[in-house]
Amino acid sequence: xxxxxxxxxxxxxxxxxxxxxxxxxxxxxxxxxxxxxxxxxxxxxxxxxxxxxxxxxxxxxxxxxxxxxxxxxxxxxxxxxxxxxxxxxxxxxxxxxxxxxxxxxxxxxxxxx
Amino acid sequence: xxxxxxxxxxxxxxxxxxxxxxxxxxxxxxxxxxxxxxxxxxxxxxxxxxxxxxxxxxxxxxxxxxxxxxxxxxxxxxxxxxxxxxxxxxxxxxxxxxxxxxxxxxxxxxxxxxxxx
Numbered sequence: 001x002x003x004x005x006x007x008x009x010x011x012x013x014x015x016x017x018x019x020x021x022x023x024x025x026x027x028x029x030x031x032x033x034x035x036x037x038x039x040x041x042x043x044x045x046x047x048x049x050x051x052x053x054x055x056x057x058x059x060x061x062x063x064x065x066x067x068x069x070x071x072x073x074x075x076x077x078x079x080x081x082x083x084x085x086x087x088x089x090x091x092x093x094x095x096x097x098x099x100x101x102x103x104x105x106x107x108x109x110x111x112x113x
Numbered sequence: 114x115x116x117x118x119x120x121x122x123x124x125x126x127x128x129x130x131x132x133x134x135x136x137x138x139x140x141x142x143x144x145x146x147x148x149x150x151x152x153x154x155x156x157x158x159x160x161x162x163x164x165x166x167x168x169x170x171x172x173x174x175x176x177x178x179x180x181x182x183x184x185x186x187x188x189x190x191x192x193x194x195x196x197x198x199x200x201x202x203x204x205x206x207x208x209x210x211x212x213x214x215x216x217x218x219x220x221x222x223x224x225x226x227x228x229x230x
Contacts, residue, residue, distance in 0.1 A: 036219075043117070043203055043221030044156075088154055100169050101219070103156040 002027045004093045006104040014112050019063075019078040021107045023091030026072065033074045034092040034101070035065055044090065050074060061085070086111045116140050119204050119222035126194060127230055133190045134225045136204030144168075145187035146219065147179060148203040156203070162187055191227075199229045 007022040025031060035047040048059025055067040061084075065076045074091060091104040117138045126132055138145060146169075147159040160179045161169035167179070176192040191198060204222040 034218075038154075041223070043205075043223045044219070045221070046218045049218070090156065100158045100161065100171075106154045106156075108154075 002029075002031070002093060002102055004091050004102055004104040006089075006091050006107050008107050009105070010108045010110070012110040012112065013081045015083055016080050019076070019081045019085065019109065021076040021089050021091075021109065023074045023076065023104060024072055025074060025091075025093045027093060032094040033065075033067060034094070035059065035063070035074075035076050036090045036092060036103075038088040038090065038106075040087070047076070047089075081109075081111045083111050083113065085109060115222075117204055117206055117220050117222040119202075119225050121225060122223065123226050123228075125228045125230065128194055128196060130194050131190070131192045132194060132227070133188055134202055134204075134227070135186070135188045136222060137186050138204075138206040138220070139185065140206055140208075140220060142206040142208050142220070143184060144207045145181065145184070146205040146207075147187065147189050148205060148221075150201040150203060150224070152200070160187075160189075194227075194229045196229050199227055201226045 003026045005024045013019055033050040036044040037047050038044045047063050048057045050057045050067045058064045063078045065074050067074050088106045088108055090106050093102050119136045144163045146161045148156050149159055150156050159173050162181045164184050165181045178190045181187045201224045203224050205219040207219050
């Protein structure tokens with residue numbers, strides 16, 4: 001069965017320090033992987049996606065993620081956190097054609113000044 | 114111009130009532146979805162329509178009935194509301210259903226927060 005696990009339910013960082021949000025996936029197929037962000041009282045917005053091209057994927061707002069097949073991971077990083085990055089982040093997998101996206105349980109990112 | 118719009122944004126109602134949430138997208142997408150987000154922020158797909166045809170129907174009580182009058186609209190009607198139906202319901206759309214044929218991007222509305230008392 002396909003699944004996605006976000007290893008931290010809550011991550012707290014100080015403004016200007018690096019961000020690391022961890023995601024592991026399980027898939028029998030070559031998956032497509034995504035990160036979505038949800039700001040308070042808003043809908044989800046796509047941050048970045050991996051679809052079997054370059055393993056290092058750059059997204060919006062300075063975020064990037066690296067697909068590591070050997071580790072079945074797709075961790076999200078940002079060199080320097082900004083207050084506006086505080087939000088809920090979802091790692092998502094689409095394991096095979098024609099199936100619905102599977103969302104992780106989310107990681108809440110808090111950024112303090 | 115809002116790409117995916119849902120109404121109402123907030124809905125408070127009594128147990129046993131029937132209510133509807135409307136969704137419209139102006140992106141020209143073929144596929145629309147309803148997701149339910151519970152109090153722990155867990156997102157689960159409920160339904161998906163492609164060109165007005167139902168293609169995903171997860172294990173959702175029969176009290177939930179989606180209706181797609183055209184490919185730009187996907188409404189959600191809920192009968193006999195229960196306390197457990199309290200959640201945020203998100204409508205979304207994508208260019209096509211098969212993620213391998215498109216960008217894989219879902220466009221979400223801002224959600225409709227349903228509170229059942």
